[in-house]
Amino acid sequence: MIRGIYTAASGLGILQARMDATSNNLANVSTTGYKQDKVQVAAFPDFLLQEKARVRIGGMSLNNWSPVGYTNQGAVVTGVVTDHNSGILKETGKETDLALSGEGFFSYEVSDRDGTKVLYSRDGELQVDGEGYLVDTRGNRILGENGPVLVGGDGFTVDTSGVVTTAENEQIQLAVVQFGDKSRLVKEGGNYYSSLDGNGSEAVNPGVTQRFLETSNVDVSAESVNLIEIMRAYEASQRLIQRQDELTELAINKVGMVR
Structure with missing residues (x-):
């Protein structure tokens, strides 16, 4: 459950970066020669969960690993790039x-x-x-x-x-x-x-x-739609974090209860 909170939180960070870039693009739609910015996003690498299949002692190697699965930790902003396509x-x-x-x-x-x-x-x-x-x-x-x-x-x-x-x-x-x-x-x-x-x-x-x-190369219609989508996704991520928090609290309170 904690991992779910981390994943949703990383999503909020990305959405905030996209919102900042999109808002700035819209604010500069009338700025002569302005070039819009775009946020680049990449997934965290899948982390291989491993366990020590055989523990050895007496100078023997402990590097014998067995995979037990993969997990994904969300995504991260890798940078903000400028679209240098010409305006009209x-x-x-x-x-x-x-x-x-x-x-x-x-x-x-x-x-x-x-x-x-x-x-x-x-x-x-x-x-x-x-x-x-x-x-x-x-x-x-x-x-x-x-x-x-x-x-x-x-x-x-x-x-x-x-x-x-x-x-x-x-x-x-x-x-x-x-x-x-x-x-x-x-x-x-x-x-x-x-x-x-x-x-x-x-x-x-x-x-x-x-x-x-x-003119600027900002597409007002496209950026306006992007902003609406970002705001909706942001609200959904906030609700997800809240729900994950409630489930975590419930799990903690229920652990060890004897009926």
Whole structure:
């Protein structure tokens, strides 16, 4: 009976992780370029119950085991992975909005209490700051190959290869990078990623589209159904634990009773 409680409790842990991921996905359904998270689950290995079939003494080996059965201890969360499938490109008509149809990521110069670092994002919702630099909605500057992109205030164009042409006819190549193994990207909050494998490589055919934004890849209907199923399963697991507890209490109280 105790094992039943452990199994149900492990299920609650998994359901809580799934609920957190699903809720976060739904909260970011309108976040530009957001990629949904999925929880990975694996069963505990079956444990072989063994007994000592023959006990020997006098220096003889005790390694002669006989299997008596198997048991399963439930499941465990092995990780949370990001689904990097592209979202839909939505036309906005704004000159400062950029979207990527390829596999790349925009590069941003992000400052925090630990200093300045380069982070990556699919979010191309930009604006021109007071100094004429292209920045995202958090004020972080998007990077070109030679540093932050300065466009001034007189308009600019961007072609599909990521070349920005300013009103003064200056051309700046956006630093759009790609990563061979996206599982090595780490979410840093604020729709940014860092890479465990360095700075990535120059994106081939980045497919930059001006006046468009990439929507999140969250399927609202599917995630809403998932959330309902998770909540129902969570309630069922709670009831199972309660029932197992009642049975355990009953067994303890009845053991040794003489009538």
